[in-house]
Amino acid sequence: MALRILVGCKRVIDYAVKVRVKPDKSGVVTEGVKHSMNPFDEIGIEEAVRMKEKKLASEIIVVSCGPQQCQETIRTALAMGADKGIHIDIPAADLSKVEPYHISKIFAKLATENKADVVIVGKQAIDGDNNQTGQMIAANLDWPQATFASKIEKDGDGLKVTREIDGGLETINLKLPTVITTDLRLNEPRYATLPNIMKAKKKPIEKKTAADLGVDLTPKQQVISVEDPPVREAGQKVEDVSQLIEKLKGAGVV
Template sequence: MARVLVGVKRVIDYAVKIRVKPDKSGVVTEGVKHSMNPFDEIAVEEAVRMKEKKLAAEVIAVSCGPTQAQETLRTALAMGVDKAIHVEVTGKDLDTLQPIHVSKILAKLAQDEKADLVIVGKQAIDDDCNQTAQMTAALLDWPQGTFASKIEKGDGILTIVREIDGGLETVKVKTPAVLSADLRLNEPRYATLPNIMKAKKKPLKKLTPKDLGVEIKAHQEVVSVEDPPVRQAGSIVPDVDTLAAKLKEGGFA
């Protein structure tokens, strides 16, 4: 049976209104509610379901980030993950951490943990990069099934239904493979109180990128972060003729 590695990211909660720092160096994160990236919740749920169907022997969650990322990992453990690995990244290294760094960490851990599957959310809701699964697959030289809305496991073969522009695409990949979860793959479960208590006793290993031989040197610099421009109020016209005349004259500016 397969061993599944699931990547989870701690992000600002989806319900929080994002505020830009006064110096425009980034967004305000201190004192702001954080939670597991919603697409990663779907990835965790899929991995746990595989275990419940006896398609996976063990599920391991991985998160890169500050000490608080352990809270996100505990949530994954409470959902049914067997063990967790926290790769600690703090300070300026965290500010400049990119998908390529996370991909290298996941690829190394997939090899170390002898994983047959790597599952991550298709993208994080904070940076919307949508790169980690693809780069992890490239680094491992494994096939990939991204934007998965359905996964069926056969004898060493995965059948993936992918959401693409204009419809659905079905692909078959051999394992080991890397998958990314789309919105309609499943509905994640809520962690129950007994499982939250059990999660506290499950193993959580702490590592650093250096332990894994991964360098997290910054490849880009954030010049400025700004709020999007405020949308101008709309105009109401009395009839179609007025609308046509306005458009002919060059709009409503």
């Protein structure tokens, strides 16, 4: 069983950057801000590479949607061990209007065109924290899905996936083709070595647009305003429990 795996690698504001809201409240500042690959997608690429190393996969195709700089993110994925990349060109000015719904349509089209057996995406991106794209891809393709995966194993002609749920862990068997979203405990991504970084420069990146795939990027929702979280008010010190109770009574808490 040699699988063809399609993996997402979203370019996001780096996790170590303090995000700032634009003065006009229309979104967050992205210009001149350090970007990197979404950590959950990085885990997805690592898992695909490990599957290839175990001879479970024959080809790994990475996909990133966004401006020209997304090709840097794709090159990182190629240096980790992916075979080729697909860049869906979306101008930076339009990117804030693109929703998980649109990305799921794009991935569904690419999965069909590239005859993918498995689609792997991060459970969420650290910018929007939507946790929607993987589920929508599965719905568009009418494929089984395993979200929040912390372990993936071969199981006959399918896969066995251990999922992280509120009550602990759940193990499910999946028929192929399928969609999987990755959780933090699935693996620890490798660092790309210098030889692999050099090799990645020669690996192919195909460039497409959403229109090429027949996907309309017209927004389904409108962002009214983006606000900074409220500043936490200073606390008060009390001398003892009885004073604490009096304060709580005065605040109407007890």
